Amino acid sequence: MGFAEVVNTKFSQPVPMPAEGIETVSDDLRALQQHPLFRAFDAVDFARVIRQARRVRLGHHQVLYRQDMPASHFYFVVSGCLRLYRLDASGIDRTLDSLAPGDCFAEVMIYADPARYACYAEALKQSEVLMIPVKAYRALLAENPDYAQHALRHYASRAVSRFHDLEIMTVQNARDRLIRYLVDLLPGGAREGGEVELPLPKCLVASRLAMQPETFSRILAELKASGLVRVNKSRLFIPNPTRLMTLSQ
Amino acid sequence: MGFAEVVNTKFSQPVPMPAEGIETVSDDLRALQQHPLFRAFDAVDFARVIRQARRVRLGHHQVLYRQDMPASHFYFVVSGCLRLYRLDASGIDRTLDSLAPGDCFAEVMIYADPARYACYAEALKQSEVLMIPVKAYRALLAENPDYAQHALRHYASRAVSRFHDLEIMTVQNARDRLIRYLVDLLPGGAREGGEVELPLPKCLVASRLAMQPETFSRILAELKASGLVRVNKSRLFIPNPTRLMTLSQ
DNA sequence: TGGCCTTTCTGATCCAGATCAAGTCGGTGT
DNA sequence: ACACCGACTTGATCTGGATCAGAAAGGCCA
CATH class of the missing domain: 2.60.120.10 (Jelly Rolls)
Structure with a gap:
């Protein structure tokens, strides 16, 4: 083989x-x-x-x-x-x-x-x-x-949707890729806040987004610190996706 | 709009x-x-x-x-x-x-x-x-x-093929992304060498591969220096794709 | 209950690649 | 022929994120 x-x-x-x-x-x-x-x-x-x-x-x-x-x-x-x-x-x-x-x-x-x-x-x-x-x-x-x-x-x-995935991956910035990934997971899209369950363990989400687990962890910590994301295990609460998006420039 | x-x-x-x-x-x-x-x-x-x-x-x-x-x-x-x-x-x-x-x-x-x-x-x-x-x-x-x-x-x-594109983009290394891109352009794939015409101006190939034009230029120069690629404007000659692939680890 | 194992987090260092800044080259219009 | 302009290259610096190294936090089995 x-x-x-x-x-x-x-x-x-x-x-x-x-x-x-x-x-x-x-x-x-x-x-x-x-x-x-x-x-x-x-x-x-x-x-x-x-x-x-x-x-x-x-x-x-x-x-x-x-x-x-x-x-x-x-x-x-x-x-x-x-x-x-x-x-x-x-x-x-x-x-x-x-x-x-x-x-x-x-x-x-x-x-x-x-x-x-x-x-x-x-x-x-x-x-x-x-x-x-x-x-x-x-x-x-x-x-x-x-x-x-x-x-x-x-x-x-x-x-x-594959085309959309491809679009995310052409984003050079690791934080921006993560933000777009999270917003896509939101049921209401960028329209309204909500809770999101990561469909993969964090280390695999990292690999899905072409970054290291450490980088994923740090970015998430940073988003948490700035109040944009509330984290509870693999459940994330995103109060204001619009503000999150603007941060991604 | x-x-x-x-x-x-x-x-x-x-x-x-x-x-x-x-x-x-x-x-x-x-x-x-x-x-x-x-x-x-x-x-x-x-x-x-x-x-x-x-x-x-x-x-x-x-x-x-x-x-x-x-x-x-x-x-x-x-x-x-x-x-x-x-x-x-x-x-x-x-x-x-x-x-x-x-x-x-x-x-x-x-x-x-x-x-x-x-x-x-x-x-x-x-x-x-x-x-x-x-x-x-x-x-x-x-x-x-x-x-x-x-x-x-x-x-x-x-x-x-979109799935394949996605796969290329999850490669973290800029050089490896470029190498895979080039090999995919080869008519015979990795099997045999050949000439390739870039389907886009170099600065847009760079953007396609989520890197800066400068990085693209440097990587290409490096490949040229090691004899893996011969460059003539937007035509590239790749004598040995196998060797190129192994370099991409 | 304790030990082990996996996952995640945090800190410290280092390097690939982004960014800034000139140059070069070739093409195009005057 | 000249100036101009866009596409590309090359050099110098700086930084985001990879890498290395532990530490914490659960799960799971004995």
């Missing part, structure tokens, strides 16, 4: 294709049915895809797939919390995204060619994901133009 | 919706017909979209659209060269992508909701673009499931 050896040894092996831990799909899939990629489906078609899906349980730090691995499935987060990251030659890992229950990921693999995962996916705690064969999904879309419209809409919104 | 005033005054006004400079669409659209978004179209449907498209000529530094402007068209580069960028409150502009003849851009607006441009688009020299109404394209796709499959494939490949 070529990078199996650079994987941090504390990580478990990736799940062997299907795998033990499989069980028949049951009912907490209401959330999946609400997802933009599935919302348009009628009950029959939904059942058809789900029948071919498999539920997988992942332990803390267990790797679901690796970058460059051939991709025949995409995923839906039933419970828990995962992250997407890449490893480079020097073994540095860089977090690219975080995933929460209700998210789909690697869905770009439905139409990617060549279909190889672009990164690693790792559970950050005990998690459960549904693995959905891309073929099954693709087959339904081919038959049903209306479904395809919905998928296109989803792909478009995903593209917009 | 709210940011008309931050636009650098040396830039011209954006094209007034349709505009003078319009002419009937002629024959150098062969290239468009080859584009993944149009390849599947039969002659009749292709003609149908094209009939509703308008050709626009842009002068040096002319802005085609602005960020947050309502988006009713997407674009195809007939000739010239453009860039996508954003402006923030402090007036700093950050280049997010470069465009060459044969590229489509803002095509995500076909399905985006709300349909507002996520950035500015500006011509870097005398250029010609085709503006294609998203409605026309969307209508065709709704009728034709096969076309939708192709569009999905295109969106997927676009998503993969």
Whole structure:
């Protein structure tokens, strides 16, 4: 494979294709049915895809797939919390995204060619994901133009948010990157204050924002000191996002 | 609008919706017909979209659209060269992508909701673009499931490359970012050496890579000195990409 | 309950890269 | 040919953030 050896040894092996831990799909899939990629489906078609899906349980730090691995499935987060990251030659890992229950990921693999995962996916705690064969999904879309419209809409919104991520990363200043990241997490955007739960442990948020954990910690301390952010573990309260934004120049 | 005033005054006004400079669409659209978004179209449907498209000529530094402007068209580069960028409150502009003849851009607006441009688009020299109404394209796709499959494939490949861009930007080291950028420009990837034409003037490549022009210049000088890159204006010759990559650790 | 381990925080140092400031070079218009 | 202007380079300094090194604060297991 070529990078199996650079994987941090504390990580478990990736799940062997299907795998033990499989069980028949049951009912907490209401959330999946609400997802933009599935919302348009009628009950029959939904059942058809789900029948071919498999539920997988992942332990803390267990790797679901690796970058460059051939991709025949995409995923839906039933419970828990995962992250997407890449490893480079020097073994540095860089977090690219975080995933929460209700998210789909690697869905770009439905139409990617060549279909190889672009990164690693790792559970950050005990998690459960549904693995959905891309073929099954693709087959339904081919038959049903209306479904395809919905998928296109989803792909478009995903593209917009990735573009936005890219925009954040071109900000040179570490503090400004953090501020924009926090404001994006706010439910109401920059409009109104609110509480935010970091979707990743702080050290991984740091890696997501291309800075060191120490730098993250110091910037957060500084924001706390100036009263712009109230911190309680991984919950942050932001009373006035507008003032925060102006600080970011 | 709210940011008309931050636009650098040396830039011209954006094209007034349709505009003078319009002419009937002629024959150098062969290239468009080859584009993944149009390849599947039969002659009749292709003609149908094209009939509703308008050709626009842009002068040096002319802005085609602005960020947050309502988006009713997407674009195809007939000739010239453009860039996508954003402006923030402090007036700093950050280049997010470069465009060459044969590229489509803002095509995500076909399905985006709300349909507002996520950035500015500006011509870097005398250029010609085709503006294609998203409605026309969307209508065709709704009728034709096969076309939708192709569009999905295109969106997927676009998503993969944006993800890849994001990955480059999470590299902390300026030299490493530049090296990865250069290797990506190589036709053969890291496999074999070759010549590369920078798709943007050097100062904008710098902004694309979140570094200062001076830093870009110095790093390039350093690579030149160590024989890893031969520089001739905006053409770079990279004899041994593998060696270049290893230097990036 | 205590010890260990992981995560986070804080302090001290150092360096990559930003910033400031001239130069050089090539192109363009007069 | 000249002056001008923008794109690029080069040099000198300064600083934000990386790095190194501990210390504190929880969790978790025995």
